Amino acid sequence: MIMKLHFPHGEHPDVMLENGQYTIGGDNAADITIEDKGLANIHLTITVKGSDYSVSIPGEASLVSINGKLVKDEKEVRAGDLLIASQVHMKLMDSVEKASHADDGKTRIRMALPQFILRGVSGAYFGKTYPLRGTTTIGRHSDCHICVNAEGVSRRHMQIDADATGLVIKDLDSSNGTFVNGEKIKTRELQVGDEIRIDNIRFLVQTPGMGDPTLDQGGGKSKPKPKATAVEQDNSGSGAVKWLVTIVILGGAVAAAWYFGYLDGLLK
Secondary structure, X not given: OOEEXXXXXXOOOOEEEOOEEEEEXXXXXXXXXXXXXXOOOOOEEEEEEOOEEEEEOOOOOOOEEEOOEEOOOEEEEOOOOEEEEOOEEEEEEEOOOOOOOOOOOOOOOOOOOOOEEEEEOXXXXXXXXXXXXXXXXXXXXXXXXXXXXXXXXXXXOEEEEEEOOEEEEEEOOOOOOEEEOOEXXXXXXXOXXXXXXXXXXXXXXXXXXXXXXXXXXXXXXXXXXXXXXXXXXXXXXXXXXXXXXXXXXXXXXXXXXXHOOOOHXXXX
């Protein structure tokens, strides 16, 4: 039986899964590319060998759950299983089974870009972006919109509410607290550029299109010294020639004085 990978929220067309491997991620190098959903470049791999189907992840930073349970390395899957990778939902289905909304004649509306995003700036979440729409829960539990797999993070650690007026962050009675710009908070309005920290994981509040601030800082590399201009090089060269001529003249004068005996009185 051939299965297909169905995307209930419409992030990608259905994919028929035949023998081979299928990588899924946010980079164009992945076989199935889904952008702006918090996926790593290569987030997970689906392997098909005959009638056997399995899901594997490249590392702990790639958070994937199957039927609500986190995948630690590799796990077998079958028809009906629900996969969640970051904010992408996928369902394994019999290839002849129709999705509940298939051929219903309705026009699909593409979701607009979010007004705000979170960008990871530390640890395993460095460089990953997460759109903020409505209420976004963040914590260690796989049911959270953003699952942060760290020991110091509570199962439901915090939430961010986004609406037309802006962002509000709330700590959900976490064990180790939620910090904004180094200050422990219970609830607070957020601004673009604010830094959020839970445990040792840090995120920045940004708008779509903003670059990685760590790259804008130049990485601490020293700037190369500017090359000397042609005038400076000429002045430097002419100065060296003048010193050389002066030394030759002085040497010749001393040699002449010694030859004619002018230095005999000084040497005695």
